[in-house]
Amino acid sequence: MTFMGWLTIILFAVILTALALPLGSYMAKVYTGRRVFLSPIFAGPERFLYRILRVDPEREQDWKSYAKSLLIFSLAGWLLLYVILRTQNAFFVPHALNPLGYHSAPWNVTFNTTSSFLTNTNWQYYGGETTMSYLSQMLGLTVQNWLSGGVGIVVAVALIRGIIGRSGKSLGNFWQDLVRTVLYVLTPISVIGALLLVSQGVIQNFSTYLTAHTVTGLSQSIAMGPVASQEVIKMLNTNGGGFFNVNSAHPFENPTGFTNLVEMLLVLIIPAALVFTYGRMTGNRRQGYAIYTAMMVMFLGAAAVAYIAEAHGSPAQHLAGLHTHVISGSGGGNMEGKEQRFGIAGSALFDVVTTVTSCGAVNSAIESFTGIGGAVPMANLSASETIFGGVGTGLYSMLLYVLLAVFIGGLMVGRTPEWLGKKLEAREIKLAGLGILITPLAALFCTAMATASHGGRASISELGKGPQGFSETFYAYLSQANNNGSAFAGYTGFVQPNAGSVGSHGVTFADLLGGFDMLFARYAPILFALAVAGALAGKRVTPGGLGTMRTDNPTFVVLLIGVVILVGALTFFPALLLGPIVQGLSGHLY
């Protein structure tokens, strides 16, 4: 470990908070319909979009109507994406947008990929530069990078409206929220972010792959493409599906230590800002600060454990005779699967940033992390996106836990639980409980199915022996259930073709199980969150009394952290013990 490593983690948290505060209040203005400094630019396009979409933005929707619009829009997006991916080399696709003439992946891989991008998971059973045309990357994947994140954000906004709503059942208007998210939040950050990334070396072109002739007489083929425009939104909307197979480890996606910092900030900026938006919209900013503190404490804890574990090095390294301590000119540590320019701290922090959220981008190979280092992303996933979480999904997941914490706190002091002046009753608690349990349930059920069947074992890599094979499997379904998309990349649902050959070949079992895992664990919690919003929306607000448990003080922060960790640990500890912890506690090789 180095001083610079720790400094990176601390400064990252400081910069993030400094940026998220103003963005949070900006977003609160956007979603309450107030004028913002970008209104002169976007008010016109906003009205234009309502007109061609035939939307009346004033039409108020209750939770069922809101959910219906959301589901139908998602279905339309699913179908279009599936068609785009399956017609990759059809006659109407211009050669310039599929310069290598890639064929489409088969139906099972495409089912998985389509579900993956719709659900903001971006699990990838394909290698970008060896299977995807430029057109598929842009018209298919980039579009859902924007929209799946947008859908997550509007659900969080709707839930906030339900929590604060004093009369009626309205949660706002789905189309209005979506259009505003795309225009006022995603467009400015994406355009500026993409250009910033290009200025640092991320590529953006439609050239065919290069062939270089090296000074030692070898030839090297180099993949190209419109990367920056996809890279920025992949991070910003916590999607995480890389343009290239190795995602943000690729120098064309993430060329320097500086871009690494920018990309990490892009991932957390909206999830962090939304917490402050919540505080603003409830009229008590301390509510936001309390949740933010709980998230930040867990985040920094995870980052510290990952950094210490990776800096220590792996049993394989030590038994081979490598010394992994810091020496002059080298940071040491477990550099297997890590890039020199990011080093140990930049890789460990990136890993934590992308697994507490639903991003799942990687700048290093998680499969090669040490046992404890690899247990950190799994523990992050076990927290079900409550530590910042995905855009929107993080806030609404955490608010369900807040509800649970208030309920448990109420039981402890023996009073009817109240939250922001509203009495919590059986219906809300049941819905929140289901919303919380559905993701772990999907993850564990699918892991059990995959480890207990021949179909599942086919996906474990050759190297994945012993606990590593279990870790691969568990991680795969945990990651897909949490709509994360990062992977122990040895686990596979496809067979990578040689560059230039016809499509990949799917492992149907893994493709389908993973696809359903993602769809179920995405849309069921959305419905429960919206139902909770609906249940809370009409409730009368009574002023808090002396006995009311406050949700904006340190006691509550501790209680909330306790609830998150307790639920995660009770659900996942047995599975974590079987895989990464066994490896982390023993120096044994398999």
Place this chain on the structure above:
Amino acid sequence: MRRDIVTSVIGILVLTVLIGLVYPLVITGISQVAFPGNANGQKVYVGGKLVGSKIIGQSFASPVIGKNGKPEEKEEELVTEPDPRYFQSRPSATEGGAYNAAASTFSNRGPNDKATEEADAENIKAYLELEKPYDPGLTAAQVPVDAVNTSGSNLDPEISQANAWIQAHRVAAKRHLSLGVVDGLISKYTDSRGLGFSGEPGVNVLELNLALDRLAGGTH
């Protein structure tokens, strides 16, 4: 219901055109004008010939010429050996030969895998074989981790300074340069941390090697 379907269909089509075509084309247009070098991959030419990208790692090994005068192949991959005049990049396990930048891949070597330990041991041995004749005091314990472990992308353009300083002994001897000159070039082509704190310093292998060639060609 019907209204939602109409809006959804129009919505997804309109947004697909705006986000999927207009947005990337606008970004491409601006990038190609404002940052053409970066947007096109920081190509490096020597004598008008494309030799690689500044930020994509490459192999500095040469093809082994067999008895029949043709490059030897094994399992459809060229057999190569490190060119001792050049700094060597980190080990790379891409398919179709090292540093295949058309098919990036993780090595996926687990922390407790025997295979990882074997690969590490083999790389340590190869590194010592190459460097020890020029740096006699070198032991396995001093081999920097990045010289042995494969990178994330398997396309890492950089090596650690510690790794470069060891290799400098060999390169200086082979090129009849003083160690000071080579170490000076290492410093020159070391990229610093982002904003002074983010990431690790690293030595750009391609730039360093090309600078050495220029020195030899007298065009420096």
